[in-house]
Amino acid sequence: MATEKWVLMVTAQTPTNIAVIKYWGKRDETRILPVNDSISVTLDPDHLCTVTTVAVSPAFDRDRMWLNGKEISLSGSRYQNCLREIRSRAGDVEDKEKGIKIGKKDWEKLYLHIASHNNFPTAAGLASSAAGFACLVFSLAKLMNVEEDPSHLSAIARQGSGSACRSLFGGFVKWTMGSKEDGSDSVAVQLADEKHWDDLVIIIAVVSSRQKETSSTSGMRESVETSLLLQHRAKEVVPKRILQMEEAIKSRDFASFTQLTCTDSNQFHAVCLDTSPPIFYMNDTSHRIISLVEKWNRSEGTPQVAYTFDAGPNAVLIARNRKVAVQLLQGLLYYFPPKSDTDMKSYVVGDNSILKEAGLDGASGVENLQPPPEIKDNIGSQDQKGEVSYFICTRPGKGPIVLHDQTQALLNPETGLPK
Amino acid sequence: MATEKWVFMVTAQTPTNIAVIKYWGKRDEVRILPVNDSISVTLDPDHLCTVTTVAVSPAFDRDRMWLNGKEISLSGSRYQNCLREIRSRAGDVEDMEKGIKIRKKDWEKLNLHIASHNNFPTAAGLASSAAGFACLVFSLAKLMNVDEDPSHLSAIARQGSGSACRSLFGGFVKWTMGSKEDGSDSVAVQLADEKHWDDLVIIIAVVSSRQKETSSTSGMRESVETSLLLQHRAKEVVPKRILQMEEAIKNRDFASFTQLTCTDSNQFHAVCLDTSPPIFYMNDTSHRIISLVEKWNRSEGTPQVAYTFDAGPNAVLIARNRKVAVQLLQGLLYYFPPKSDTDMKSYVVGDNSILKEAGLDGASGVENLQPPPEIKDNIGSQDQKGEVSYFICTRPGKGPIVLHDQTQALLDPETGLPK
Numbered sequence: 105m106a107t108e109k110w111v112l113m114v115t116a117q118t119p120t121n122i123a124v125i126k127y128w129g130k131r132d133e134t135r136i137l138p139v140n141d142s143i144s145v146t147l148d149p150d151h152l153c154t155v156t157t158v159a160v161s162p163a164f165d166r167d168r169m170w171l172n173g174k175e176i177s178l179s180g181s182r183y184q185n186c187l188r189e190i191r192s193r194a195g196d197v198e199d200k201e202k203g204i205k206i207g208k209k210d211w212e213k214l215y216l217h218i219a220s221h222n223n224f225p226t227a228a229g230l231a232s233s234a235a236g237f238a239c240l241v242f243s244l245a246k247l248m249n250v251e252e253d254p255s256h257l258s259a260i261a262r263q264g265s266g267s268a269c270r271s272l273f274g275g276f277v278k279w280t281m282g283s284k285e286d287g288s289d290s291v292a293v294q295l296a297d298e299k300h301w302d303d304l305v306i307i308i309a310v311v312s313s314r315q316k317e318t319s320s321t322s323g324m325r326e327s328v329e330t331s332l333l334l335q336h337r338a339k340e341v342v343p344k345r346i347l348q349m350e351e352a353i354k355s356r357d358f359a360s361f362t363q364l365t366c367t368d369s370n371q372f373h374a375v376c377l378d379t380s381p382p383i384f385y386m387n388d389t390s391h392r393i394i395s396l397v398e399k400w401n402r403s404e405g406t407p408q409v410a411y412t413f414d415a416g417p418n419a420v421l422i423a424r425n426r427k428v429a430v431q432l433l434q435g436l437l438y439y440f441p442p443k444s445d446t447d448m449k450s451y452v453v454g455d456n457s458i459l460k461e462a463g464l465d466g467a468s469g470v471e472n473l474q475p476p477p478e479i480k481d482n483i484g485s486q487d488q489k490g491e492v493s494y495f496i497c498t499r500p501g502k503g504p505i506v507l508h509d510q511t512q513a514l515l516n517p518e519t520g521l522p523k
Numbered sequence: 524m525a526t527e528k529w530v531f532m533v534t535a536q537t538p539t540n541i542a543v544i545k546y547w548g549k550r551d552e553v554r555i556l557p558v559n560d561s562i563s564v565t566l567d568p569d570h571l572c573t574v575t576t577v578a579v580s581p582a583f584d585r586d587r588m589w590l591n592g593k594e595i596s597l598s599g600s601r602y603q604n605c606l607r608e609i610r611s612r613a614g615d616v617e618d619m620e621k622g623i624k625i626r627k628k629d630w631e632k633l634n635l636h637i638a639s640h641n642n643f644p645t646a647a648g649l650a651s652s653a654a655g656f657a658c659l660v661f662s663l664a665k666l667m668n669v670d671e672d673p674s675h676l677s678a679i680a681r682q683g684s685g686s687a688c689r690s691l692f693g694g695f696v697k698w699t700m701g702s703k704e705d706g707s708d709s710v711a712v713q714l715a716d717e718k719h720w721d722d723l724v725i726i727i728a729v730v731s732s733r734q735k736e737t738s739s740t741s742g743m744r745e746s747v748e749t750s751l752l753l754q755h756r757a758k759e760v761v762p763k764r765i766l767q768m769e770e771a772i773k774n775r776d777f778a779s780f781t782q783l784t785c786t787d788s789n790q791f792h793a794v795c796l797d798t799s800p801p802i803f804y805m806n807d808t809s810h811r812i813i814s815l816v817e818k819w820n821r822s823e824g825t826p827q828v829a830y831t832f833d834a835g836p837n838a839v840l841i842a843r844n845r846k847v848a849v850q851l852l853q854g855l856l857y858y859f860p861p862k863s864d865t866d867m868k869s870y871v872v873g874d875n876s877i878l879k880e881a882g883l884d885g886a887s888g889v890e891n892l893q894p895p896p897e898i899k900d901n902i903g904s905q906d907q908k909g910e911v912s913y914f915i916c917t918r919p920g921k922g923p924i925v926l927h928d929q930t931q932a933l934l935d936p937e938t939g940l941p942k
Contacts, residue, residue, distance in 0.1 A: 330786075333793060336755040363799075370801045374752060374793035380782075381817040382789045384810045391803045398800040 110204050111520045112197070113159040114247040115513045118239035118504040119149040120224075120231045121270045121277065122306075122420050124365040124412055125349050126372040129328045129338060134181070135287040136266045139328070139335075140342040142279045143349050144270040145422070146298065147306065148501030151454035154235035155507065156220040157514040158243045160206070164215035170514075170522045171220050171236070178218075185263040186241055187216070194248035211248060219514035219522050224496075230308070231414060237264030238271035242504040254503070258292035274298040274502035276353045278346070298500045301356050304422055305429035305458075308496040309436065311389045311417035318383050320415045323376065330380040337375060342368075358424045362407035365422065366398075369412040385415050389440075389491040393419045396435060408432070430461045433495070437464065438473040440492040454496040529623050530939045531616070532578040533666040534932045537658035537923040538568040539643075539650045540689045540696065541725075541839045543784040543831055544768050545791040548747045548757060553600070554706040555685045558747070558754075559761040561698045562768050563689040564841070565717065566725065567920030570873035573654035574926065575639040576933040577662045579625070583634035589933075589941045590639050590655070597637075604682040605660055606635070613667035630667060638933035638941050643915075649727070650833060656683030657690035661923040673922070677711035693717040693921035695772045697765070717919045720775050723841055724848035724877075727915040728855060730808045730836035737802050739834045742795065749799040756794060761787075777843045781826035784841070785817075788831040804834050808859075808910040812838045815854060827851070849880045852914070856883065857892040859911040873915040 127142035167187065169178050178184070194211040198204070206214070220239060222232045241261040245252065258269035262279075269290075270277040275297040282290030318326075327334050345364055352360035376383035386394075394411055401407040409432055410422040421436075423429035433452070442451040452459055459465040464473075507513075516523050546561035586606065588597050597603070613630040617623070625633070639658060645651045660680040664671065677688035681698075688709075689696040694716040701709030737745075746753050764783055771779035795802035805813075813830055820826040828851055829841040840855075842848035852871070861870040871878055878884040883892075926932075935942050 332760050333752050333755065333790070336752065336759075340755075341751050367797075367799055370799075371752065371797050374797040377796060378786075378790050378793040380786055380789075381821075382813060384813075387810075388807045391806075394801060394803075402800075 108162045110202060111159050111161040111163070111517060112199055112202070112204050112206070112247065113157055113513060113515060113517060113520070114243050115155065115157040115507045115510075116239055116243035116246060116504055117149050117153050117155050117507050118235050118242055118271050119146045119274065119501050120152050120154070120235040121146045121267065122231070122412060122414065123267065123270070124361075124410075125342060125345050125368050127266055127279065128324050128372050128375060129334055130266070130324065131281075132285075132287065133325065135290075136262050137287050137290050138266060138279070138281050139338040141281050141346045142267075142270070143295070143346060143353075144267070144277050144279070145304075145306070145500050146271065146274045146277060146503065148298075148455075148498045149505075150501065151496060151498040152224050152230060152235070154220060154222050154232065154239040155512060155514060156218065156236075156239040156243045158240075158247045159217045159515050159520040160211075160214050160247060161217075161520050162214065164217055164520060167216050167218075169218040169220070172222060172226070173522065182237070182264045186237065186260055187244075189260040189263065190241060190244045190248060190250060193245075193250045193252060195251055197247070197249045216244070217515055217520045221514055230310075230418065231267060233265040234267040234271050237261050237268035238504065240264065241268070242272065243506075246506055255291040255293055259288060259290060262287070262290060262292075272503060275300055275500055278350070294503075295350060295353055298502050301353070301500065303356075303425040304500055305426055306498045306500070307421045307423065307429060307433060307436070308454075308498070309393060309419040309421065309440070310493045310496065311387065311393075311419065312491060312493050313387065313417050317385060317416055323379070323383050323415060326381075326383070327375055327379045331375050331378040333378045334375050337371060341371065358410075359407050362401070362410035362422075365410040365412050373413065385417065386413055387417045390417045390419060392439070392491075393421075393436075396439060397421065400432075400435070426458075426461070429497070430458060433458060433462050433497070434464075434473055436492075436495065437462075437470050441470045441473075441489055443489050450494065452495045452497060454498045456497060458497045527581045529621060530578050530580040530582070530934075530936055531618060531621070531623050531625070531666070532576055532932060532934060532936060532939070533662050534574065534576040534926045534929075535658055535662035535665060535923055536568055536572050536574050536926050537654050537661055537690050538565045538693065538920050539571050539573070539654040540565045540686065541650070541831060541833065542686065542689070543780075543829075544761060544764050544787050546685055546698065547743050547791050547794060548753055549685070549743065550700075551704075551706065552744065554709075555681050556706050556709050557685060557698070557700050558757040560700050560765045561686075561689070562714070562765060562772075563686070563696050563698070564723075564725070564919050565690065565693045565696060565922060567717075567874075567917045568924075569920065570915060570917040571643050571649060571654070573639055573641050573651070573658040574931060574933060575637065575655075575658040575662045577659075577666045578636045578934050578939040579630075579633050579666060580636075580939050581633065583636055583939060586635050586637075588637040588639070591641060591645070592941065601656070601683045605656065605679055606663075608679040608682065609660060609663045609667060609669060612664075612669045612671060614670055616666070616668045635663070636934055636939045640933055649729075649837065650686060652684040653686040653690050656680050656687035657923065659683065660687070661691065662925075665925055674710040674712055678707060678709060681706070681709060681711075691922060694719055694919055697769070713922075714769060714772055717921050720772070720919065722775075722844040723919055724845055725917045725919070726840045726842065726848060726852060726855070727873075727917065728812060728838040728840065728859070729912045729915065730806065730812075730838065731910060731912050732806065732836050736804060736835055742798070742802050742834060745800075745802070746794055746798045750794050750797040752797045753794050756790060760790065777829075778826050781820070781829035781841075784829040784831050792832065804836065805832055806836045809836045809838060811858070811910075812840075812855075815858060816840065819851075819854070845877075845880070848916070849877060852877055852881050852916070853883075853892055855911075855914065856881075856889050860889045860908055862908050869913065871914045871916060873917045875916060877916045
């Protein structure tokens with residue numbers, strides 16, 4: 105029989121997420137099992153997402169993957185583990201329209217083409233691995249008709265990248281550390297969906313970084329090996345914070361949410377500093393942003409904005425509501441104005457309708473901004489141009505979805521090669 | 524009887540010290556009792572010191588003090604505690620030359636004039652309180668013929684400023700936390716004198732700081748109140764490090780000394796970051812210096828330089844010997860060159876004979892410096908002028924001494940007023 109030429113494809117979109125109770129440290133490097141639970145907020149995929157097209161065809165001669173247009177190797181253990189796990193759960197697939205029928209046992213003889221694209225720069229330190237592996241697993245599960253709920257899928261995504269498991273859901277998500285050696289109980293579960301607390305507005309400051317940063321994988325391994333504070337954090341501090349954070353999310357208690365989010369971010373960075381050699385993810389700009397938020401929160405009496413930083417200098421700021429977000433953006437643009445020739449719409453991206461509410465969509469831009477009245481202390485002069493590359497305005501968002509619109513597919517439906 | 528006009532004076536000089544196992548956190552704010560032991564290196568008073576002249580006269584109508592030429596108030600509890608404790612131990616004094624005789628019980632009716640001067644800027648964050656209170660207590664003890672050994676005097680100095688107790692000795696000093704409530708066993712003891720390990724060369728980088736820093740006193744109180752990692756550090760980590768450091772000093776084991784010094788500095792700063800609100804004493808320049816030293820140490824296989832930072836961005840770098848110190852200085856001057864019009868002799872102060880050994884005392888200065896071969900990674904470009912205000916080159920040094928040279932007295936011997 106001549107080689108069949110059919111191509112079956114699925115395209116999916118997956119969000120990224122930001123941890124508010126941090127994952128930092130593995131108890132098992134191969135299965136990617138953490139030393140403590142973590143909790144995250146899923147970000148709106150309208151603003152930050154990974155799109156992945158997966159295709160299968162008898163005409164493909166090997167597994168291949170393209171990431172942001174460049175072909176990459178799938179030989180690493182993380183990709184191999186995800187592919188193996190998903191393939192072992194593949195089911196029967198039938199596309200009556202195209203006359204394609206794939207039996208469960210056929211999958212092991214068929215090869216895959218995968219194309220993935222992030223709509224945000226990898227270098228911006230915005231957790232592209234999390235979105236990427238979640239999307240890979242989700243789209244393959246759809247392609248192969250894998251009959252698993254998102255928590256079971258999350259255990260597979262976890263083996264690609266720990267935090268990827270949390271991107272299998274929208275809203276607020278917990279990654280339970282689990283206790284089994286095989287990691288089958290180390291899964292993500294949804295605490296609340298994206299509508300539960302939709303007042304929240306998230307502003308990300310993408311901070312310019314001159315340094316090549318320590319990767320999360322090697323950084324957390326060094327922390328586990330050398331930090332004398334890490335185990336105490338994992339055993340004594342985080343378990344209590346997880347319970348308190350679940351409660352804060354459930355009750356929409358912003359004051360508690362803020363206190364937990366900020367102190368956990370700082371403690372994660374404290375453990376990085378307690379590592380040998382020490383790891384500095386935050387820089388002076390990150391510190392200035394923290395000072396700004398801390399002073400504002402204290403002057404208002406009750407917290408208005410929570411901050412958290414991952415393994416890089418970018419600030420993720422969570423405002424209690426739109427009004428606060430507008431004030432926050434005005435404060436941030438006062439202290440971190442764009443360089444002279446910058447168009448505001450490229451300096452504040454994502455949901456940039458916020459620019460209008462902040463009175464910043466006109467030509468005068470930031471020149472008319474007053475220093476925020478609450479902040480009397482010298483955070484630093486106003487002319488710190490270039491410290492922040494740009495801002496992204498977003499919100500809590502939904503989980504993975506299939507994209508049915510064929511124009512969004514990244515592979516050609518005839519050849520199965522990148523468009 | 525007419526008021527006698529005699530003035531009896533003593534002038535003393537006291538060094539400052541830098542902790543290598545850090546003191547951060549009190550268990551008693553009034554008596555200044557710490558939550559853990561600490562160990563320090565005393566710095567050479569030829570380069571950094573406080574000089575204090577204390578005078579007593581029946582003609583003085585009240586206790587007065589001048590610090591760096593400005594009159595200051597002695598009403599604060601720290602000064603009052605030191606004065607009270609020293610006065611209660613005063614003995615009989617006789618100056619036969621001048622015909623002065625003071626009995627033990629006379630002291631309570633006599634007032635003091637005190638003038639103190641630091642030969643380094645207070646704003647440079649170089650622990651002027653430590654040297655200052657140590658000098659106050661030492662000079663008063665000499666004036667009042669207090670019959671106490673330096674450890675007992677250290678318990679008094681401690682009540683002025685915790686780390687002052689360690690400046691009562693030269694060389695390597697331990698401040699034992701003690702267990703008694705009255706603090707009588709919370710004293711400094713000498714581990715080794717300044718000749719014990721005289722290969723060591725110390726280079727201090729005085730880093731420019733735009734921010735007003737959190738004071739040590741309030742900072743450590745906030746840490747005790749809010750850091751969930753501090754107690755673990757104090758109870759589990761520091762006790763072991765103290766024993767290991769004592770051993771390292773005794774054996775002149777530079778590799779262990781470095782590992783302990785660097786990790787303890789980083790852990791102290793980690794606890795500051797784990798405080799609410801977070802305290803950032805180190806800045807990007809501090810981090811660059813750490814990166815430089817870490818990379819160099821690793822490339823050499825065995826540590827060459829230890830680093831430690833107190834409650835500010837200044838780097839205290841301890842080189843294993845003179846040759847290493849010269850290389851270190853060359854590396855530092857390459858990455859942190861002076862501004863164009865700066866005279867090298869004001870950019871490297873203290874023991875600046877090191878400039879000649881580094882080939883930097885000529886007109887060409889830093890332009891001929893090559894990047895250190897070991898450091899291939901991008902620490903940052905060479906043109907980071909102004910990040911470091913200046914360097915101080917010093918060494919471990921001796922403890923307090925009386926200055927018999929009357930020209931060094933800060934008070935006029937006739938009037939008892941500042942010269």
